[in-house]
Amino acid sequence: MTIEAKERFDQYLSKKNLKKTHQRGLIVDIFLKSAKHLTYEELYEVVKAKDKTIGLTTVYRTLKLLTESGIAKTVDFGDRVIRYENTFCSGHHDHLICIRCGKNIEILDENIEKLQREIANRYGFTLKDHTMSLYGICNEC
Amino acid sequence: MTIEAKERFDQYLSKKNLKKTHQRGLIVDIFLKSAKHLTYEELYEVVKAKDKTIGLTTVYRTLKLLTESGIAKTVDFGDRVIRYENTFCSGHHDHLICIRCGKNIEILDENIEKLQREIANRYGFTLKDHTMSLYGICNEC
DNA sequence: ATAATAAAATTAATAATTATCATAAAAATT
DNA sequence: AATTTTTATGATAATTATTAATTTTATTAT
Ligand SMILES: [Mn+2]
Ligand SMILES: [Mn+2]
Ligand SMILES: [Zn+2]
Ligand SMILES: [Zn+2]
Numbered sequence: 280m281t282i283e284a285k286e287r288f289d290q291y292l293s294k295k296n297l298k299k300t301h302q303r304g305l306i307v308d309i310f311l312k313s314a315k316h317l318t319y320e321e322l323y324e325v326v327k328a329k330d331k332t333i334g335l336t337t338v339y340r341t342l343k344l345l346t347e348s349g350i351a352k353t354v355d356f357g358d359r360v361i362r363y364e365n366t367f368c369s370g371h372h373d374h375l376i377c378i379r380c381g382k383n384i385e386i387l388d389e390n391i392e393k394l395q396r397e398i399a400n401r402y403g404f405t406l407k408d409h410t411m412s413l414y415g416i417c418n419e420c
Numbered sequence: 421m422t423i424e425a426k427e428r429f430d431q432y433l434s435k436k437n438l439k440k441t442h443q444r445g446l447i448v449d450i451f452l453k454s455a456k457h458l459t460y461e462e463l464y465e466v467v468k469a470k471d472k473t474i475g476l477t478t479v480y481r482t483l484k485l486l487t488e489s490g491i492a493k494t495v496d497f498g499d500r501v502i503r504y505e506n507t508f509c510s511g512h513h514d515h516l517i518c519i520r521c522g523k524n525i526e527i528l529d530e531n532i533e534k535l536q537r538e539i540a541n542r543y544g545f546t547l548k549d550h551t552m553s554l555y556g557i558c559n560e561c
Numbered sequence: 562a563t564a565a566t567a568a569a570a571t572t573a574a575t576a577a578t579t580a581t582c583a584t585a586a587a588a589a590t591t
Numbered sequence: 592a593a594t595t596t597t598t599a600t601g602a603t604a605a606t607t608a609t610t611a612a613t614t615t616t617a618t619t620a621t
Pocket of ligand 3: 377378379380381382416417418419420
């Protein structure tokens with residue numbers, strides 16, 4: 280899965296005539312190995328720890344490439360912080376977030392997914408994408 | 421409805437020992453009269469047109485008060501732009517957005533709302549809030 | 562190996578928001 | 592009504608996150 284993602288990235292680079300560099304390789308490897316829902320800052324910290332000569336701009340640029348190539352997807356859990364998630368770990372899903380401890384559960388309900396398409400159709404829309412975040416308090420809090 | 425909101429704002433001010441000022445009154449009035457899903461910038465433009473001596477900081481501060489008092493609610497339609505909507509115009513709802521023309525329809529489906537609560541419960545969560553945005557292409561586009 | 566091309570790092574620029582502070586206005590007190 | 596106290600305001604400065612510009616360096620093709 281990580282290998283698949285890496286291949287996809289390499290293919291994207293060649294398709295766009297972009298070069299394969301040490302920096303890009305390192306950043307992608309770290310991203311694919313990391314926890315889900317990573318912020319730019321979290322990623323940059325790890326990258327710097329591995330190679331402190333890498334500039335912050337390169338991390339921004341590579342994160343953009345990851346998003347363009349479909350390997351990463353941005354999510355926002357209502358706190359205005361952009362997080363990046365690896366789309367190769369799991370397919371489409373929504374999120375259930377604890378507003379006390381920040382616990383984050385990935386959910387997927389086919390009934391809801393179907394209803395969403397139905398509602399869109401009812402208004403003459405062709406549904407392309409959606410986001411849904413449920414905020415609550417978990418049983419440990 | 422606008423009057424009700426204005427009262428709520430005044431009550432909030434007294435409860436918090438905040439003063440009733442010309443600027444706050446003007447900004448709230450304009451906000452309550454405006455279109456839904458207003459950005460800070462759009463609001464500031466209108467405010468400046470009415471009274472060009474009002475500083476940008478005051479608009480930011482008042483928008484914060486509106487949010488704290490529950491009269492305004494921030495929404496993000498996936499473009500990282502913060503918009504403020506008047507909660508007194510309508511109750512809870514979700515959004516259906518055209519990614520071509522930006523058309524925005526407010527939707528509410530009791531079946532989905534029920535399923536959301538059920539899913540949360542299944543994971544031991546007490547649901548407090550949620551956001552759902554459907555992105556698609558409208559029939560005019 | 563050389564040349565051509567693109568990427569990197571560094572630095573500067575930009576934009577959005579928030580902090581500081583001196584002045585002004587509102588509310589409370591006399 | 593004048594005075595005092597409290598809080599708000601507007602101007603400016605500071606901060607933060609992100610992007611742009613530029614010079615140097617690395618990668619790829621010849
Ligand atoms: Mn996720
Ligand atoms: Mn709305
Ligand atoms: Zn929790
Ligand atoms: Zn449209």
